[in-house]
Amino acid sequence: MESFGFLLEGFATAATPVNLLLALLGVIIGTAVGVLPGIGPAMTVALLLPITYSLEPTGAMIMLAGIFYGGMYGGSTTSILLNTPGESSSVVTAIEGNMMAKGGRAAQALATAAIGSFVAGTIGTLLLAFTAPYVTRFAISLGAPEYFAVMLLAFIAVTAVLGSSRLRGVISLTMGLAIGLIGIDAVSGQARLTFGISQLGDGIDIVIVAVGIFAVGEALWVAAHLRRKAADVIKVGRPFMGKEDFKRSWKPWLRGTAYGFPFGAVPAGGAEIPTFLSYITEKRLTKHPEEFGKGAIEGVAGPEAANNASAAGTMVPMLSLGLPTNATAAVMLAALTSYGIQPGPLLLVRDGDLVWALIASLFIGNTLLVLLNLPLAPVWAKLLRTPRPYLYAGILFFASMGAYAVNGQPFDLILLLALGLLGFVMRRFGLPVLPLIVAVILGPRIELQGRRALQLSSGDWRGLFGSTNVTTGEFELSPIAITVYVIIVLILAWPLIFKAIRRILPAKAAAVVEAVSDEPALAVAEHHYVETSEAELSAVRPPSDKRPEIADSDLAGPEQE
């Protein structure tokens, strides 16, 4: 229960008038920017980072917490009112949410999303507060070999588990590793890939990588394909929910939270899987199956809660291990580093005050958000009509300002442009951007840990799998490192294992596994629910390339009238 005392101290830090004002400002700006189409939570945080530069770290983190939750909320507003969401985690919310909005129930859809986010965010942050110290204690016990293995797992997870093409994920990861190499090697002091340019000596600032790949890359990509006619925005009044809506929403909120948090908290997490699982679950349990596909409130309440709880869960590996498992966490880590704070297992020990203030301000931000957004939703809806030339010109404008502000030198703008063009190319060829960002952050650290492990073993390669026991002087394998390596092998071998299951199991069971593993999207769209166990469900991966099918068969009808 030590967490409770620390949390109270965190509230004492965060609840000063100045810090409350910063949180409020963060929530408002975060929502306003996050609601703009094409700007997801990660880009919102990246673009708004420079605002926080001159604040002291605690104030900056408090404001960032507000921006983070604001950006998340803004994103779900966009997907409900506009369909076709900016981030993959909002895909599922958009399915039923947009149908509800089209059916004249936009107010209820926004309300269940807002209140569901609040419930999930509050429970998720509580869980974060109580698990982070334990995970940190575990993290501190990790030595170089174990830490090396855990970071390797994070690499494999973001490339192999998410996204539709493993090959493209690995390519993106390797490009990130190459970018991470740039700069003076911390151990030997030799310059790598700097080409004699002195500004590259410190490496490329991660903020510039994030803003370049997310913001500039996105703006250039959209510019090349700008829709001639803007998408239709649905008009909305003040969000509200009736008694009946509440009755139908509260259980999905809780179930969504239960799916979301654990998936966010493990290094192989992400919000895609839990939001999708929540959707299937609500569809199975609902008393109104006929409404699914036409705008069922459970289909918004569950996935939206799962999305927010997963975001809170992501904070666990981020704050206790320094591992980013989604784009937003990657940018938040970048922010931490830019305040001169070293992320990693010692963060909670060294900068405990700051972390607890951050956790407390997550609660505060979450509460401010639900209080603000219920009345302000119509204002946000107006922002969706921002003329597109201004929107993307504005993104380039603020991206340039932010990148220049990092070091105050035009050279960073050259890097920003180069990275933006790289982001453009990656979008053109379907290369996922997240593995690249994660590799830029973790690449230098994994190399350092690997070299440290080998240093401890005096160059013996077995040093990556364990260490020499100090008392007996004998080499011992590390159970943690070995376990992590086994998990890595399982993830990598999953396609083969899956094939084997299909061959061994009787035809009927195999069909079930196939329906779930291969084409979950179709299973949803065609309204035939397949009886599955939780274990099989956990194998579900909503492949991004199947998304058109969901959208098509579920949405095509009413839209083309």
Add this chain to the structure above:
Amino acid sequence: MSESVAAAGASVPAARPERPSRVPDFVLCAGLALAGLVVLVDALQLSNNRTGTDPLGPRPVPLLVGSLLIILAVFLAVSVARGHVGEQEAGEDVDLHHKSDLKTVLLLVGVFAANIVLIDILGWVISGGLLFYGCAIVLGSRHFIRDLVIAAALALGTFYGFAIGLGVALPAGILQGIL
């Protein structure tokens, strides 16, 4: 995603775009291999002084990354040759039914580059304002006066708000002393 984009955006019936050419994908493979080569050559120029405190030295990791890039380029080329072309990213404002409008992209890059050259000379207010103005027009805005007013307001607003208000490092340039 192409179909759903069509469904959401306009009422035209979804039509599959023509089968795309594979040449750009092969160019990407070549680019990856070249990047791998650059990493390898750079790594070989390092002096690999392995010491007791650093038994691995600075060289092996870049050698690994460089080789990996080249190997992956080959894998990708094989995959593309088999017909697996990358899926272009969709989005709220993205219409994939037309070819990439590279002219717009090049013009944007030009405006962006102008800002890089001018920012320290003219200062953020003028240079950033021109950046916004130029981008808006390139992106199809035709309200020349309104655009200029918005650009000026944004540039002045950010300068006063961030540089003077919050202490963010933005240059005043030739307007030093006036602002």
